[in-house]
Amino acid sequence: MPIGTRDTSTTALSSSIQPCGALLILDADVGRVLQASANLASIIGIPVEQALEEGPQAVFGHELARRLRRELTGRQRLSGALSVKRRVAGKLTSLQIDARRSGEQVIVEIEPLIRNGSRRLLATVNTWLARIAEAANPDDLLDALVSGVRDLTGHDRVLVCGFDADGHGTVLAEQRGAGVMSLLHMRFPASDFPPRTRELYDLVPLRNVPDISAPAVELMPARDPKAGAHPDLSSSLLRSISPGQRDYLERLEVAALLSIAMHADNGLWGLVLCHGMSPHPLSPAVRDAALSLTHMATQRLFLLKARSEARYLQRVQDSRQLLGSERGELVTPATLLQRHGESWLALFRAHGVALVMPGHEGAFGEVPTSQVLQALVARLEDTHHHPGPWSSHALGEAPQLAGLDLRHATGLMAVSFPLGETLRGWLLLFRAEQREVRLWAGLPGSMRSAGPPRALAPGDGSLLVKLFSEWRQEIQGQSLPWERVERLAAMDLAEDLAVIASAQEIQRLNERLRSEQQALAEANRRLEHLALFDPLTQVWNRYRIEQSMDIELSAAERYARPLALLLFDVDHFKEVNDTHGHELGDRVLSSLAREVEQVLRESDFLGRWGGEEFVVLATNSDLEAGLGLAERLRQRIAELEIGGLPEGVTISIGVAAWRPGDTRKRLLARADEAMYRAKAAGRDRVEAE
Numbered sequence: 245m246p247i248g249t250r251d252t253s254t255t256a257l258s259s260s261i262q263p264c265g266a267l268l269i270l271d272a273d274v275g276r277v278l279q280a281s282a283n284l285a286s287i288i289g290i291p292v293e294q295a296l297e298e299g300p301q302a303v304f305g306h307e308l309a310r311r312l313r314r315e316l317t318g319r320q321r322l323s324g325a326l327s328v329k330r331r332v333a334g335k336l337t338s339l340q341i342d343a344r345r346s347g348e349q350v351i352v353e354i355e356p357l358i359r360n361g362s363r364r365l366l367a368t369v370n371t372w373l374a375r376i377a378e379a380a381n382p383d384d385l386l387d388a389l390v391s392g393v394r395d396l397t398g399h400d401r402v403l404v405c406g407f408d409a410d411g412h413g414t415v416l417a418e419q420r421g422a423g424v425m426s427l428l429h430m431r432f433p434a435s436d437f438p439p440r441t442r443e444l445y446d447l448v449p450l451r452n453v454p455d456i457s458a459p460a461v462e463l464m465p466a467r468d469p470k471a472g473a474h475p476d477l478s479s480s481l482l483r484s485i486s487p488g489q490r491d492y493l494e495r496l497e498v499a500a501l502l503s504i505a506m507h508a509d510n511g512l513w514g515l516v517l518c519h520g521m522s523p524h525p526l527s528p529a530v531r532d533a534a535l536s537l538t539h540m541a542t543q544r545l546f547l548l549k550a551r552s553e554a555r556y557l558q559r560v561q562d563s564r565q566l567l568g569s570e571r572g573e574l575v576t577p578a579t580l581l582q583r584h585g586e587s588w589l590a591l592f593r594a595h596g597v598a599l600v601m602p603g604h605e606g607a608f609g610e611v612p613t614s615q616v617l618q619a620l621v622a623r624l625e626d627t628h629h630h631p632g633p634w635s636s637h638a639l640g641e642a643p644q645l646a647g648l649d650l651r652h653a654t655g656l657m658a659v660s661f662p663l664g665e666t667l668r669g670w671l672l673l674f675r676a677e678q679r680e681v682r683l684w685a686g687l688p689g690s691m692r693s694a695g696p697p698r699a700l701a702p703g704d705g706s707l708l709v710k711l712f713s714e715w716r717q718e719i720q721g722q723s724l725p726w727e728r729v730e731r732l733a734a735m736d737l738a739e740d741l742a743v744i745a746s747a748q749e750i751q752r753l754n755e756r757l758r759s760e761q762q763a764l765a766e767a768n769r770r771l772e773h774l775a776l777f778d779p780l781t782q783v784w785n786r787y788r789i790e791q792s793m794d795i796e797l798s799a800a801e802r803y804a805r806p807l808a809l810l811l812f813d814v815d816h817f818k819e820v821n822d823t824h825g826h827e828l829g830d831r832v833l834s835s836l837a838r839e840v841e842q843v844l845r846e847s848d849f850l851g852r853w854g855g856e857e858f859v860v861l862a863t864n865s866d867l868e869a870g871l872g873l874a875e876r877l878r879q880r881i882a883e884l885e886i887g888g889l890p891e892g893v894t895i896s897i898g899v900a901a902w903r904p905g906d907t908r909k910r911l912l913a914r915a916d917e918a919m920y921r922a923k924a925a926g927r928d929r930v931e932a933e
């Protein structure tokens with residue numbers, strides 16, 4: 245505890261103060277002195293007995309006592325410290341008086357205004373404020389702060405100790421005189437800053453111990469514990485230090501201490517610690533100037549941090565814009581990571597990144613095996629339900645992930661993103677181990693009893709000095725902690741991934757819809773084909789040829805256009821089937837249809853009338869043209885070579901020409917009759933109506 249902040253024994257129950265000032269406990273009405281520090285006479289020249297008997301006016305004079313009462317009416321503390329001059333031990337002394345309420349009592353602190361350092365105070369503060377305002381980064385700023393504070397207070401060593409998320413402190417900046425040991429970069433264990441100590445800094449942002457060896461001064465008269473609670477001195481700057489704290493500072497050769505809190509929005513961020521190697525009286529004015537400088541520097545520090553966070557978030561936004569271009573595209577997690585993995589690793593200071601979605605997975609950099617990734621996500625699915633990220637920088641200590649081989653990864657930030665109503669995808673960022681050697685200034689309290697370096701056990705004076713100056717510890721199994729902005733950035737990224745995933749889902753659905761529409765159109769086409777074509781010969785079926793006949797008949801009627809109808813039938817087809825099989829019979833019908841099509845003009849139509857019977861509708865053809873066509877067909881079929889049927893086939897054709905007033909039925913009947921005659925006349929011939 246080299247910095248001397250641990251004063252758990254100097255709690256609210258402390259009933260003694262440091263001798264650098266005097267203290268009075270007054271009643272709530274500022275009318276009576278309940279207790280006074282034993283050194284009252286040496287500080288303000290009034291004996292304790294007189295103060296207790298005659299009250300505040302004897303100590304401060306009537307006018308000041310009235311002013312104190314007036315200023316504290318309805319207020320917790322004076323609006324500003326008062327200063328008075330008093331003759332003490334024959335010397336005119338300037339004093340600073342501050343007062344505040346504490347429960348049912350008023351605590352008054354009286355401190356001599358020391359001349360040292362207070363000259364040109366404002367000029368010094370202004371110079372350092374300017375330096376602090378010029379600092380472009382936190383390191384320069386903290387250097388300016390420790391230099392400025394040391395310039396003001398004249399301490400032998402001034403340092404800034406910043407706390408990490410675990411409450412451990414690190415010396416981030418230091419200014420020291422010649423021959424003073426450096427504590428720069430050393431660590432202070434969190435156990436040196438117990439919650440009570442931190443709370444006291446909330447109450448009073450500053451602690452000043454000008455001489456740690458000065459004997460404590462008691463309050464008089466001593467309180468009978470039965471008579472009620474001791475006055476609460478926790479808010480007093482003058483409260484004495486604990487024996488343990490004194491002991492510790494002595495071992496560090498620190499004889500005087502000034503510590504000033506640096507508060508962030510979420511609590512104590514760090515401390516400015518000023519060490520004197522010999523007693524170091526400090527004027528209250530100098531102390532307050534150091535407090536102001538620290539206050540301004542702290543504000544500036546958080547402004548710089550906010551700016552650097554803003555710059556980082558701008559980089560995140562840039563990367564989001566790049567990602568935005570993926571929305572219109574169907575990309576797999578693997579492709580996304582190929583394109584953006586490198587930049588995400590840089591952005592998150594990570595060594596590996598994986599995207600795990602149901603049925604898809606992608607990885608970039610150093611990541612565990614696919615099997616482990618799946619197991620990891622299954623565990624996270626079970627244990628992590630809120631939408632924020634899950635993170636750890638010491639995976640070995642995370643019970644959820646016990647037994648999983650995460651390879652080099654000791655840090656993981658996992659953030660989920662919704663895929664539809666129940667499914668989630670996961671963005672997993674891995675950090676590799678970062679070994680670190682910590683130099684502890686002092687040992688953590690818990691270590692003291694466990695005592696790893698046994699040689700350094702208390703009692704061995706020479707080694708104990710070493711114990712407080714430096715103790716090496718190798719930190720393993722940890723990676724860089726995940727910062728708040730990085731967590732925010734990961735959530736932004738996950739949001740984008742959700743948008744990409746849903747945009748892609750919509751695209752996938754659209755594509756499925758499109759292909760289903762195509763399949764439907766195809767089915768419709770097939771259905772239409774089936775409805776109009778004969779499946780065996782692929783010529784028009786009876787329904788379709790009837791339609792055409794009706795159309796052509798009405799055209800013939802309207803324009804008196806000639807039209808011939810040929811009806812033909814394969815001769816002895818039953819025999820073909822019976823002799824060669826039905827399959828060959830089918831082939832004969834198809835070959836015949838192909839052959840007839842070859843002979844027909846574009847404007848002629850061929851249809852299968854049924855069985856082995858076909859119809860040809862010859863437009864713009866009179867009976868003679870119809871007969872000519874029929875004869876050509878008959879000859880071509882008679883000459884047609886059909887594999888497996890050496891004798892070939894013949895057809896008998898009946899031809900009828902349109903006559904005004906003809907219906908389909910009548911025209912067909914005449915053609916049928918002619919075909920019947922052709923059959924009857926010996927087949928393989930053409931007959932007209």
Ligand SMILES: Nc1nc2c(ncn2[C@@H]2O[C@H](COP(=O)(O)OP(=O)(O)OP(=O)(O)O)[C@@H](O)[C@H]2O)c(=O)[nH]1
Nearest residue numbers: 813814815816817818819821826827829830855856
């Ligand atoms: N392979 C096959 N045979 C068919 C098909 N449609 C009808 N047939 C057959 O065609 C034959 C027609 O026989 P019939 O009406 O006796 O006439 P045919 O044997 O051709 O004798 P004629 O017409 O008098 O010369 C029957 O055996 C039917 O089974 C078909 O799609 N494929």
